[in-house]
Amino acid sequence: MTIENVLPKDYAELLRVWENSVRATHDFITEEDIAFFKPIIIEQAFPAVTLKCVKNKQNVILGFVGIHDSKVEKLFILNEARGQGAGKVLLQYAIKQLGATKVDVNEQNPLAVGFYEHMGFKTVSRSPLDDMGKPFPILHMTL
Numbered sequence: 721m722t723i724e725n726v727l728p729k730d731y732a733e734l735l736r737v738w739e740n741s742v743r744a745t746h747d748f749i750t751e752e753d754i755a756f757f758k759p760i761i762i763e764q765a766f767p768a769v770t771l772k773c774v775k776n777k778q779n780v781i782l783g784f785v786g787i788h789d790s791k792v793e794k795l796f797i798l799n800e801a802r803g804q805g806a807g808k809v810l811l812q813y814a815i816k817q818l819g820a821t822k823v824d825v826n827e828q829n830p831l832a833v834g835f836y837e838h839m840g841f842k843t844v845s846r847s848p849l850d851d852m853g854k855p856f857p858i859l860h861m862t863l
Contacts, residue, residue, distance in 0.1 A: 735762050737797070741797055746826065753854070772814070774806045782801040783806040792811070795811060824859070827858065840863050841863055842861060846858065
């Protein structure tokens with residue numbers, strides 16, 4: 721798997737990856753939440769971070785990572801590509817090449833929490849609400 725830059729023309733495909741991943745791993749998120757977050761993600765969240773992606777041989781994006789100020793702001797993998805190493809490749813790149821040392825993870829997503837723990841992150845604090853003030857507890861983790 722190779723890491724590639726993400727361009728604004730890729731945002732629609734990234735949004736599809738995000739939604740596919742969220743539907744597979746965030747069973748606490750409602751349809752209303754998804755509809756609320758989609759325009760924010762594509763209009764504000766993607767442009768605010770350094771984005772990198774991995775693609776398959778057919779040039780389809782399998783997953784992406786977004787970094788800002790040494791923090792992993794987003795890491796999403798297509799559900800059908802989970803468990804095949806894309807997340808690990810993206811996170812290792814983010815750590816080694818982009819200086820990532822922190823991540824916030826939804827506490828209600830135990831697979832993600834376990835993944836980051838496996839990759840060396842430890843929980844240092846917890847917030848009962850996410851950044852949007854929604855009741856999704858967040859674990860603040862650091863290497």
